[in-house]
Amino acid sequence: MTMMSLVRTLTLLAASSSAFQTTRSVIKMSASGPKNIVVIGGGVQGTSVAFQIAESTSLPxxxxxxxxxxxxxxxxxxxxxxxxxxxxWGDGGPTQTLHELAFDMYEELCPKLGVESYRKLPVLSVSPGGNKKGKQDNKSKNKQLSDIFPTWLDGSIGRVSPLGFGDDTAQVTPKEFVEKMLEYVNQPDKPGVKVVIGKCTGIECTDGDDGEKVVTAVTYQDGEEEEEKVLNADDVIVSAGPWTCQAEKWFDGAIQLPMEGVKSTSIVWKPPTGDDTVDATALFCGEDNRFGTHLEVYPRPDGTVYICGIGGSDYITTSELQDSAFLFDCPPKDDRVEAAASAFQMMSDTYSTRGELAKTQACMRPCPPDAKPYMGRVPGYSGAYINGGHNCWGIAWAPASGKAIAELVLEGESRSVDLRPFNPARYTSQGRGGRGRKKKGLSVGEQW
Known part of the structure; x- marks a missing residue:
C-alpha cells in the first residue's frame, strides 16, 4: 500500500468513525424520553431560559x-x-458576546413576539448645569446634535456630547418582553411554559451510579398553604437574580455563590401635560453633587420617562439574600425620589412646569464579586444548573443567556456563548474570598 493509499484509507476510517459517533449521539438524543424541566425565577432571565428551551428543536x-x-x-x-x-458598550472581556448576541436577538425577537416597547434610540452624555432654573434653548446651543437633541431637555445643563446615534443602542420595557415571551410559547401549537407561584424550599435528588447526585424534584410552598408541594424535575435551572445565592442551601453547600444585592430607587414620569409623545433620546448624566445623583434617563414609547442613577443605594449581603431579603417587598427611599425629581426638573423646564410622577419604586441588581454572571452546571449534580448574577446588564443580556443555558441543558454544551469564564463553581474551591462593597473609585469591571 502506498503512502497516499494509506492516508486515504485512514481518512475514510476516521470519517466513518466520526459519522458513527454522530449517529450514536443523534440516536441517544432521539431515544431520550420527555423531560420535566423547572426554572426557578420568573424574571427576564429565567423566562428567557424557559422560552429558549421551549423553542429549541432539541427539546424531546x-x-x-x-x-x-x-x-x-x-x-x-x-x-x-x-x-x-x-x-x-462591553469592556471587551468574556461578557462581550452576551452584549452583541443579545442585542441582535432582541432586534429579531421583539417584532416576532409583538413587543411594542422595543426601539433603537440615541444617547447623550449630559453634565449638570448651574443653579439657574427655567426654560433655556439648549437645542440651538448644540446645533451639531440637533437631530438627536430632545426638546424636553430645556433647563439648566452643562456640556453635552453624543454616546450613540441609535445604531447600537436600544431599549425595551422588560416586563412586556417577559409577558410576550410567555404568550408566544403558550399558543395552542406550542409545548407551552407553565407558571407556578411558590417559593422554592429545596431540590430533591437521588444517588447516581457515577457518584453524582441526580435531580428528581423541586419542593416549594405557595404562600397560602404551609404544606410543602413538589414539582417533578429532570433538570432544574436556578435563575432568581440576587436570590440565586439561595441555591447554596438547596445543593447542600456543593457550590458557593457570593452575591451582593444593590438596592436602588427609580422613578417614572407621566407624559408632560399636553404632550402625547416624548422625544426618544436617552441621557447618561454626570455626577450632580447638589442632589447626590448621576441620572440615567430613558424616555419610553408610551410617553413615560424612566429614571435611575438616583444614588443612595443599599448593599444587601449574601446571607441577607439567602434569608429572602426584599424578595416580596422592596420599597423606594423617599429622600432619593425627591433628589431625583429635583435634579431632573433642574435639567428640564418641561417637567418642572408640566411634569407629574407616575411611579416610585426600588429593585435590586445582583452583583458577584467579579462582575461576571454565574452560568453553568452545579458540580457533583446531574440536571442542575445556575443562571444568575448578571449585574446591571441582566436585562440586556437575557436572550443570549437564555439561549446559552438552553443549549447546555438540551444539547450538553453551549454553542453560542463560551460559558467557561462564568463557571458557577469558580468560588467554590477558594471559598468566598473578599467581597466588599462596590465603592466609588474601585474597579469592578462592568458592574455599575
Missing amino acids: AGSTITILEANKIASAASGKGGGFMARQ
Missing part, C-alpha cells in the same frame, strides 16, 4: 417546562428596570 417531545416564581412574573428588576442595551 412531550416534555414539560415550568417556571417556579416566588412572587409574580417580572416582580423584581424585570418589572422595574430601564431596559437599556448597547451592543458595543
Whole structure:
C-alpha cells in the first residue's frame, strides 16, 4: 500500500468513525424520553431560559417546562428596570458576546413576539448645569446634535456630547418582553411554559451510579398553604437574580455563590401635560453633587420617562439574600425620589412646569464579586444548573443567556456563548474570598 493509499484509507476510517459517533449521539438524543424541566425565577432571565428551551428543536417531545416564581412574573428588576442595551458598550472581556448576541436577538425577537416597547434610540452624555432654573434653548446651543437633541431637555445643563446615534443602542420595557415571551410559547401549537407561584424550599435528588447526585424534584410552598408541594424535575435551572445565592442551601453547600444585592430607587414620569409623545433620546448624566445623583434617563414609547442613577443605594449581603431579603417587598427611599425629581426638573423646564410622577419604586441588581454572571452546571449534580448574577446588564443580556443555558441543558454544551469564564463553581474551591462593597473609585469591571 502506498503512502497516499494509506492516508486515504485512514481518512475514510476516521470519517466513518466520526459519522458513527454522530449517529450514536443523534440516536441517544432521539431515544431520550420527555423531560420535566423547572426554572426557578420568573424574571427576564429565567423566562428567557424557559422560552429558549421551549423553542429549541432539541427539546424531546412531550416534555414539560415550568417556571417556579416566588412572587409574580417580572416582580423584581424585570418589572422595574430601564431596559437599556448597547451592543458595543462591553469592556471587551468574556461578557462581550452576551452584549452583541443579545442585542441582535432582541432586534429579531421583539417584532416576532409583538413587543411594542422595543426601539433603537440615541444617547447623550449630559453634565449638570448651574443653579439657574427655567426654560433655556439648549437645542440651538448644540446645533451639531440637533437631530438627536430632545426638546424636553430645556433647563439648566452643562456640556453635552453624543454616546450613540441609535445604531447600537436600544431599549425595551422588560416586563412586556417577559409577558410576550410567555404568550408566544403558550399558543395552542406550542409545548407551552407553565407558571407556578411558590417559593422554592429545596431540590430533591437521588444517588447516581457515577457518584453524582441526580435531580428528581423541586419542593416549594405557595404562600397560602404551609404544606410543602413538589414539582417533578429532570433538570432544574436556578435563575432568581440576587436570590440565586439561595441555591447554596438547596445543593447542600456543593457550590458557593457570593452575591451582593444593590438596592436602588427609580422613578417614572407621566407624559408632560399636553404632550402625547416624548422625544426618544436617552441621557447618561454626570455626577450632580447638589442632589447626590448621576441620572440615567430613558424616555419610553408610551410617553413615560424612566429614571435611575438616583444614588443612595443599599448593599444587601449574601446571607441577607439567602434569608429572602426584599424578595416580596422592596420599597423606594423617599429622600432619593425627591433628589431625583429635583435634579431632573433642574435639567428640564418641561417637567418642572408640566411634569407629574407616575411611579416610585426600588429593585435590586445582583452583583458577584467579579462582575461576571454565574452560568453553568452545579458540580457533583446531574440536571442542575445556575443562571444568575448578571449585574446591571441582566436585562440586556437575557436572550443570549437564555439561549446559552438552553443549549447546555438540551444539547450538553453551549454553542453560542463560551460559558467557561462564568463557571458557577469558580468560588467554590477558594471559598468566598473578599467581597466588599462596590465603592466609588474601585474597579469592578462592568458592574455599575
